Amino acid sequence: MTNINVARLVTPGKPLEVGTAEKPVPGPKDVLVKVAACGFVPNTFNVASGYTPFALPTLPGVFGLDVAGTIEAVGTHVVGLKAGDRVYVDPWHTCETCHQCRRGRTDLCQNGYFRGYMSPTVAGGQWLDQYPLGGLSEYVVAPHTKAARLPESIDLLTASRFGYIGTSFAALLKGNLGPGSTLLVNGVTGTLGVAAVAIALGMGATKVLGVGRNRELLERVRQMAPSRVETVSSEEVTDLVGWARERTGDLGVDMMYDCLGVGGDAEGTNTLIRAIKAGGRAVLVAGGVVGDVGQPYMDVLMNDVHAAGSVWFNAAEIDHMIDMVAAGVIDLSFLEHRTYPLSEVNDALQFVGARPGGFVNVVVVP
Structure with missing residues (x-):
């Protein structure tokens, strides 16, 4: 023994x-x-x-x-x-x-x-x-x-x-993020959020918008790709939907990724869903958020914007991500x-x- x-x-x-x-x-x-x-x-x-x-x-x-x-x-x-x-x-x-x-x-x-x-x-x-x-x-x-x-x-x-980087990878795939897409990350300075920015840049997103609170960390996120990443503190800007739409020609983002930490408030999630363009998607992964997510019936009907959940990844997705990291397409040097x-x-x-x-x-x- x-x-x-x-x-x-x-x-x-x-x-x-x-x-x-x-x-x-x-x-x-x-x-x-x-x-x-x-x-x-x-x-x-x-x-x-x-x-x-x-x-x-x-x-x-x-x-x-x-x-x-x-x-x-x-x-x-x-x-x-x-x-x-x-x-x-x-x-x-x-x-x-x-x-x-x-x-x-x-x-x-x-x-x-x-x-x-x-x-x-x-x-x-x-x-x-x-x-x-x-x-x-x-x-x-x-x-x-x-x-x-x-x-x-x-x-x-x-x-x-890779468990938490893979979680963000699978979620962005579920949100159909790809080359030319725009992404809004709620909770961008955390484990899942920073990973999502790196992955989105590797997937070819042209603009990544990040919402958080810590100004120092928000600036570090922005510096990951200053020409493609913009960040904002939710404690300094009250109209986050207007902020996001202004930066996407009033179209809204293709995808919103919600990865708040434990104790987060779903009201913020409900608000930011309105920053998604018609036909876009919200993907939620924050297991510790309190509250409900709800949308008016006609908003869902006329704009085809709805929320999906993403818990983890499968074997094919983790292998896919490993290949992209190994090739340097997804840069984890941060x-x-x-x-x-x-x-x-x-x-x-x-x-x-x-x-x-x-x-x-x-x-x-x-």
Whole structure:
């Protein structure tokens, strides 16, 4: 028996406990990954603190969502992956047998859960302990379908952010963003928002408008592409719809991406939907926003503007994104990596909980 170092969530709101666990063995269709990096985003702090309506794994449990590392061993029935492959490990586990999975909508799996984190589905809560080691571990085991190969040009610290970068990527695809499009990002200075700007620029958006509050971070977002990106503080401009329409020749934007942080107000979302041009789309990903989104019946009928939700990404989308990052089409050089050893996991948690902004990539290195 070999022991490995891990960090466990024992009680929500209390410090994680560093200890040991038995090194896992991959099943026939699993891969064993030596973890190089486990990414932290502000919602990591929220979940660990119990600020989530979703089910948690049985506690104490080894915590941690996004993982990048190197495959050390593969199960007997794994084809196409081998020891030594560098991978991003998708933490969204799906059943592959429910109606949604069978029709290709694994993002809507009726039994889905995030390994080492939580489950947004009622049914998924009963499977949270199926793969008990989260990313705050020297090793994780995952189904072979959850290992996305990484080229050497993508470093593993960057890859440990791919869960939330991938979330924005899938959402922009759902909003039909493409070359020549215009995009409005609500919550632009956060983890999802900054990623959305980088992705939209890579997808060929000609204008990206960003709404946030922190003026310093807003200016940093603008500097990502000063000729194509404009930002505004919601605390300084009251008519945000007028501001957006003025910058799009009064047409409105092709897409509005709503990625507010926990505690955001849906009233702002309802307002900004009016900044979308006829035929455009709003895509919502902010799981912690309070309130309802509603539109007048005739607005929907006459303008064909409506809101869609986007929770995560599928295997094809993450591979697509990895190819674009590797080619330099999506430029992630804005990320500033801040690393912590496993022994300082609680310092990392407190730091990311203070919401340092979407340019900082907080990573625990087990």
